[in-house]
Amino acid sequence: MTEHPEDPGTAPLSGLFEAERSAEIVAASFAGTSDERLKEILTSLVRHTHAFVKDVGLTGEEWAAGIRFLTETGQKCDDTRQEFILLSDVLGVSMLVETLNHPADGQFTESTVEGPFHLVDSPPRALGDTIDEAGQGGEPCLVTGRITDADGRPVAGASVDVWQADADGFYDVQRPGEVPDRNLRGLFTADEDGRFWFRTVVPRYYPIPTDGPVGGLLKATGRHPNRAAHIHLEVSAPGVRTLTTHLFVAGSPYLDSDAVFGVKESLIRTFAQVDDPARAAEHELPHPFRHVDFPIAVQREVQSGAE
Numbered sequence: 001m002t003e004h005p006e007d008p009g010t011a012p013l014s015g016l017f018e019a020e021r022s023a024e025i026v027a028a029s030f031a032g033t034s035d036e037r038l039k040e041i042l043t044s045l046v047r048h049t050h051a052f053v054k055d056v057g058l059t060g061e062e063w064a065a066g067i068r069f070l071t072e073t074g075q076k077c078d079d080t081r082q083e084f085i086l087l088s089d090v091l092g093v094s095m096l097v098e099t100l101n102h103p104a105d106g107q108f109t110e111s112t113v114e115g116p117f118h119l120v121d122s123p124p125r126a127l128g129d130t131i132d133e134a135g136q137g138g139e140p141c142l143v144t145g146r147i148t149d150a151d152g153r154p155v156a157g158a159s160v161d162v163w164q165a166d167a168d169g170f171y172d173v174q175r176p177g178e179v180p181d182r183n184l185r186g187l188f189t190a191d192e193d194g195r196f197w198f199r200t201v202v203p204r205y206y207p208i209p210t211d212g213p214v215g216g217l218l219k220a221t222g223r224h225p226n227r228a229a230h231i232h233l234e235v236s237a238p239g240v241r242t243l244t245t246h247l248f249v250a251g252s253p254y255l256d257s258d259a260v261f262g263v264k265e266s267l268i269r270t271f272a273q274v275d276d277p278a279r280a281a282e283h284e285l286p287h288p289f290r291h292v293d294f295p296i297a298v299q300r301e302v303q304s305g306a307e
Helices: 019-028 036-056 060-075 083-090 093-101 213-220 277-282
Strands: 140-148 159-164 185-189 195-201 230-237 240-249 272-274 289-293
Touching: 019 036, 060 083, 060 213, 083 093, 083 213, 140 159, 140 230, 159 195, 185 195
Parallel strands: 140 289
Antiparallel strands: 140 195, 159 185, 159 230, 230 240, 272 289
């Protein structure tokens, strides 16, 4: 008598697809992944993605539209434009990752996203220099600050990389040929007391790029593309955890609805008017001018092997 294999209908194989167990089945395919962290990430990604598809009842047409959107997002990327970062920004993912990985714990300056415009090396400048090489107008401004650790000790020689939009809301890379290359950018070295200062103009709020798929997403959802006025600062030093943050202009439009969710209350500062001819002359600024002081507290790295 010929023996037949067991009827597959009586003992379903675990790898056969079933909608009810879709995430479980796909996640099981990663069981042999040697990198445990990669396995954890992929398993969670599959679980949440499958739950999303089921939750919204995603149709084939909607799935295809999503694939087109992601394809167009990739096609929009080039050497000066990162549309995927922009997508992550407007969905709040960039800010969430940044905040979770750089907790301030009430001791340190809060962090924010780097943004899509930190694409070129900032030119080294001396303390007190201006970063406004174009001189195309705007309110002249003096920015000062002091970099310390959690105990208030100065971080001497820290690097302070700054970049910003101009008084019309444009970065240098958005005005090629119109303004000097690397305008409104500068790399400063803090003095022995951790202090830094430079001259600039008060930045204006500005829209993120809207000529790509991310702009289409904002339009479709009735969201504006504007970022509140700010200056970017990235502070680094040996033995210190690099901090990327923003200095926001108090009173700027869109502070409470920033397109990339980058505003934190602790980072908003008043750019006060100073009408003091002697002080203006000291800093080679017209009077009146604006001044903002932005103390920065950074976290020292834990030394390996420290008790």
